[in-house]
Amino acid sequence: MQGVASHNVPSPAVVVPHFIFGGLALLVISLLIVVEPSIFTQHFINPKLLAVTHLTVLGWITMIIFGALYQLIPVIMEVKLYSEKLAKISFILLALGAICLSYSFWNFDIGTEMYFSAVFIIIAVVFFVINVTATSIKSTKESIERTFIVTAVVWLLFTVFAGLALVINLTHPFLKPTQVALIKLHAHAGIIGWFFQLIIGVSSRLLPMFMVSHNLNKKKLKATYYLLNLGLLLGIFSLYNNWQIGVNIAIISVVLSILFYLSFLLEAYKKRIRKHLDIGMKQSVLSFLILLIPLLLILLLVFGFNSLKNSTQPIIIAYGSTIVLGFITSLILGQTYKTLPFIIWLKVYRNRVGKGKIPLPKELYSEKIATIQLWSFSVGFIILLAGIFMQSDNLVRLGGIILVLTILLYNYNSLKIILHKPKKTNK
Amino acid sequence: MNTEDQNIFTLLKEVIDPELMVNIIDLGLVYGVRLDKDKKEIVIDLTLTSPGCPLGEVIIEDAQQIISKIYPNFKVKVNLVWEPAWSLKNLTPEGRIALGSV
Numbered sequence: 457m458q459g460v461a462s463h464n465v466p467s468p469a470v471v472v473p474h475f476i477f478g479g480l481a482l483l484v485i486s487l488l489i490v491v492e493p494s495i496f497t498q499h500f501i502n503p504k505l506l507a508v509t510h511l512t513v514l515g516w517i518t519m520i521i522f523g524a525l526y527q528l529i530p531v532i533m534e535v536k537l538y539s540e541k542l543a544k545i546s547f548i549l550l551a552l553g554a555i556c557l558s559y560s561f562w563n564f565d566i567g568t569e570m571y572f573s574a575v576f577i578i579i580a581v582v583f584f585v586i587n588v589t590a591t592s593i594k595s596t597k598e599s600i601e602r603t604f605i606v607t608a609v610v611w612l613l614f615t616v617f618a619g620l621a622l623v624i625n626l627t628h629p630f631l632k633p634t635q636v637a638l639i640k641l642h643a644h645a646g647i648i649g650w651f652f653q654l655i656i657g658v659s660s661r662l663l664p665m666f667m668v669s670h671n672l673n674k675k676k677l678k679a680t681y682y683l684l685n686l687g688l689l690l691g692i693f694s695l696y697n698n699w700q701i702g703v704n705i706a707i708i709s710v711v712l713s714i715l716f717y718l719s720f721l722l723e724a725y726k727k728r729i730r731k732h733l734d735i736g737m738k739q740s741v742l743s744f745l746i747l748l749i750p751l752l753l754i755l756l757l758v759f760g761f762n763s764l765k766n767s768t769q770p771i772i773i774a775y776g777s778t779i780v781l782g783f784i785t786s787l788i789l790g791q792t793y794k795t796l797p798f799i800i801w802l803k804v805y806r807n808r809v810g811k812g813k814i815p816l817p818k819e820l821y822s823e824k825i826a827t828i829q830l831w832s833f834s835v836g837f838i839i840l841l842a843g844i845f846m847q848s849d850n851l852v853r854l855g856g857i858i859l860v861l862t863i864l865l866y867n868y869n870s871l872k873i874i875l876h877k878p879k880k881t882n883k
Numbered sequence: 884m885n886t887e888d889q890n891i892f893t894l895l896k897e898v899i900d901p902e903l904m905v906n907i908i909d910l911g912l913v914y915g916v917r918l919d920k921d922k923k924e925i926v927i928d929l930t931l932t933s934p935g936c937p938l939g940e941v942i943i944e945d946a947q948q949i950i951s952k953i954y955p956n957f958k959v960k961v962n963l964v965w966e967p968a969w970s971l972k973n974l975t976p977e978g979r980i981a982l983g984s985v
Binding site for chain 1: 898899901902903904932933936937938941944945946947948949952968970971974982983984
C-alpha cells in the first residue's frame, strides 16, 4: 500500500542487538571516564583517549545508527531492507571490530590485533554499504533525505579505509602528510561526512514528522547538502596538502551548512502543530543546542586569538567531546525513545491491534526515569566539559560518575522496553 | 451524513494514532465514510499526517478491526488518500487541544 511503511519493517532480531550492544558500550565508555579522567586533560592524541573515542564512534554511535537505519530505511525510502542476514553478520563484525580496536588502542598495541580489528570493521561497513545501496536502488522515491543517507554511507567507507591507511602508515610510513594531519582528516570524514550527514538526512525527515510540521523550506536542506560536502572535500584536500587557507574556507563552508540545517529545524519547530514535546524530543532539542558549542569552538581554534594559544589542547578535546559525547550521544539518548518503543510495540502488539485495549508505545518505558536521565545527562556533561576546559581530573571524574548514573537509567529504560511482555489481561 | 455513517464516524474515534496519542477523527484523518447495504461494503477514505508514516498500516488495521466487530457481515475497505494533503485545518477543536495547538 503506497505510503504505508509498517509492512516493510525488519524483524526486531535485526535491530534490537544493536541497541543492547550500544547501551553497554556507552556504559563502559562512561566507566572509563571515571577510571582514567586524565585522558581528557592530556594531549588530544593519547592512546587511551583514542581507545575511548573509537569505542564511542564505533561501538556506540555507529552501532546504534546501523540498527536504527535498518528500521528507518523503510520509513524514508518506503521499501523493504535488502538483506536481514547481511545486517546480522555486519553487526557481529562491527561489535568484534569495535572491541578489539579499542583494546588495541588502550594498550597501544599496533600489531596484528589492530590490523584484524580494522579488517573486521571494514567488512562490517562493506556489508552495511551493500545493504543500504541495494535497498536504496529498490526505492523509486527521490528525495534529498535519501541523497544525504547515500552520500553519508560513501563517506563512512572513505573513513574506515582512511583509518586502515593510518594504521599501516604508523608502522610502514607511505603517506606525505604528518600523522596529526591524517588523524584530523580521518576524524572529520567520519564526523562530518558520516555522522552529521546521516543525522541530517534522517532527522530532516523524522523530526518534522514527530512534531507534525508541514510546508518547510527544503531549499535549506539542499544548501546544507552542497555546502557540507563541498566544504568537506575541500577540507580533506587541504589537510592532505597542508593548505591552511583551504582548511579555513572548508570550515566556514561546513559551519554555514550546519547553520542552514539548524535554521530548517528551527522553522520546523516554529511551525509544529504538536506543541507538547515528549521527553525524547526534549532531549533532541537539547542536542541541537549543544551543537552550537563545537561550531563556536572550531571557529575559535582556526581563527584563534593569541590569548587562546595556551588553551588549544583543552579546546580541541572539548570540541571533539561536545560533538561525540554531547551532541550525538544526547540525540541518540532522546531518539531511542522515539524508535525503540515502536519497534517492540509493533512486534508485541501488531496482531492485537483493534482486538482489545493495548498500551501505547509511550507506556513501554518509564517517563520519570527518562526525565531524570535528561537532567542528569545535562549536569554530567556540563561538569565533564568544565573539567576538560579547566584541565581538572576531579571534575572530569565527577562528570563521568554522573554520566555512569545517566547511562544506567538509559539502559534500565531500554531493557524495560526490549523485555516488554503483554499483560495477561490483554489477551 | 446518514445515521449509519455517523455511527461509523463515532466508532472510528476509538482508533488512536499511537505516536500522537489522539484519535483519528479528532486528527481529521478520516475524509469520508460510505456504507453500501446492497454491496455489504463499508468504505473509509483515510489520510495520514505524513506520507511514509511508519504506523499507517497499524492505524488502517485498527480501523478495519473496530468497524468489522460492529458490522461483521460487511467488508471494510480503507482507501489511503493523499489529496487534499492533511493540514492543521483538519483538526477538530478537541484535536487541537490534545496537540496543544490552541
